Amino acid sequence: MLFDQLHRRDFITLLGGAAAWPLAARAQQPDRVRRIAVLMSTAADDPEGRARITAFVQGLQQLGWTAGRNVQVEYRWTAGDPERARSYAAELAALAPDVIVTGGASYVAALQQATRTVPIVFATATDPVGGGLVTSLARPGGNVTGFTTFEYGSSAKWLELLKQIAPRLMRVAVIRDPSLPTGTGQLGAIQSAAPSFRVELKPVDVRNVAELGPAVAAFAHGSNVVLIIQASPLATVHRDLIVTLAARHKLPAVYPERHFVAAGGLISYGPDYADQYRQAAGYVDRILKGEKPADLPVLQPTQFELAINIKTAKALGLEVPSTLLARADEVIE
Numbered sequence: 365m366l367f368d369q370l371h372r373r374d375f376i377t378l379l380g381g382a383a384a385w386p387l388a389a390r391a392q393q394p395d396r397v398r399r400i401a402v403l404m405s406t407a408a409d410d411p412e413g414r415a416r417i418t419a420f421v422q423g424l425q426q427l428g429w430t431a432g433r434n435v436q437v438e439y440r441w442t443a444g445d446p447e448r449a450r451s452y453a454a455e456l457a458a459l460a461p462d463v464i465v466t467g468g469a470s471y472v473a474a475l476q477q478a479t480r481t482v483p484i485v486f487a488t489a490t491d492p493v494g495g496g497l498v499t500s501l502a503r504p505g506g507n508v509t510g511f512t513t514f515e516y517g518s519s520a521k522w523l524e525l526l527k528q529i530a531p532r533l534m535r536v537a538v539i540r541d542p543s544l545p546t547g548t549g550q551l552g553a554i555q556s557a558a559p560s561f562r563v564e565l566k567p568v569d570v571r572n573v574a575e576l577g578p579a580v581a582a583f584a585h586g587s588n589v590v591l592i593i594q595a596s597p598l599a600t601v602h603r604d605l606i607v608t609l610a611a612r613h614k615l616p617a618v619y620p621e622r623h624f625v626a627a628g629g630l631i632s633y634g635p636d637y638a639d640q641y642r643q644a645a646g647y648v649d650r651i652l653k654g655e656k657p658a659d660l661p662v663l664q665p666t667q668f669e670l671a672i673n674i675k676t677a678k679a680l681g682l683e684v685p686s687t688l689l690a691r692a693d694e695v696i697e
Contacts, residue, residue: 398434398462398652399435399438399462400461400464403456403471403475404417404467405466405468406441406442406600407444408439408441411623412621419639420487423642423643423644423645427646440456443601444602449471449474449597450477453474454478456475456478457478457482462482462651463483463648464485466484467488467489467637468596468597469492469495471486472484481507484508485647487644488640489513490547490549490595491548491549492508493662495544495547495548495549503661504658505658506657508657510644511640511662512662512665513595513620513634513640514549516549518634519554520553522554523557523561523563525633525670526590528685529677529682534564535566535583535590536563537568538568538592538594539591539593539606540570540594541570542571572598576609591610592618594620595620606629610629610630611628614681618632619632620634622634622636625694625696629676630680633670633671634669635665635668636667640665669693669694670692671692671693671696672684672692674695
């Protein structure tokens with residue numbers, strides 16, 4: 365991944381806008397410096413969070429926006445803390461920036477509570493219509509638009525992948541954060557697909573990190589048990605713990621993002637989150653040039669990445685079908 369090749373000094377320089385990168389296009393901006401606020405669900409030193417910001421800043425630069433020259437960017441990092449998210453949302457809204465960028469439905473909701481006038485662009489959100497964040501995908505309305513990470517067919521795909529890699533599976537636990545306003549629709553899609561795979565499905569609510577260990581352990585008894593991890597700030601921040609718990613209890617698991625697999629998870633299927641932050645820069649550019657969030661449709665992902673960790677499969681005693689390996693975008697040996 366690009367970010368892994370960047371040293372910390374390079375990353376700071378990139379955020380500061382001092383890097384002399386060629387620009388693919390020049391934006392026609394007024395002379396005044398524009399202000400962008402960014403609310404992140406990860407910690408500041410989280411490699412995944414920094415990779416997303418790297419992609420976002422690169423996207424801005426390609427459109428002619430450079431921090432320190434014609435744009436000022438304010439960052440807040442919450443490390444998955446809901447209280448900190450609400451506090452930072454109010455703080456950023458009070459700064460009255462030209463636009464606020466965030467990722468995750470609960471973060472969008474926190475910002476909506478803080479402001480109904482400052483434009484908000486979400487780089488990632490699951491089912492924003494079902495969660496009440498926007499009126500519709502085509503016409504979001506209000507001051508919010510962005511990019512969804514959810515497509516109903518991906519839920520069935522998670523079950524299909526697990527069935528291929530662990531064909532004897534009988535019971536599936538869906539680890540989810542019930543506080544997220546947009547998780548219900550995705551859970552419903554998984555439940556609808558479960559009968560066709562002849563599996564017993566059980567939602568497992570986890571509200572904080574302290575509940576993760578007991579929740580996984582309680583479900584791990586018996587054989588032919590697997591996990592589905594729904595996307596959430598909690599899961600992203602504590603991905604190492606989740607992967608460790610799955611390994612400890614010898615549970616095959618499918619994850620929503622590739623960085624879980626890079627951390628030792630078995631398999632993932634989902635959009636490229638860093639690329640969605642790069643795309644979000646395009647919407648920020650359009651808003652800074654005068655377009656309204658209400659008129660910018662919420663876009664769904666068109667490409668999904670499949671990543672497989674062979675080492676983890678072997679540790680679980682699973683043999684990954686060659687046909688599945690051939691379809692993978694990334695195979696970690």
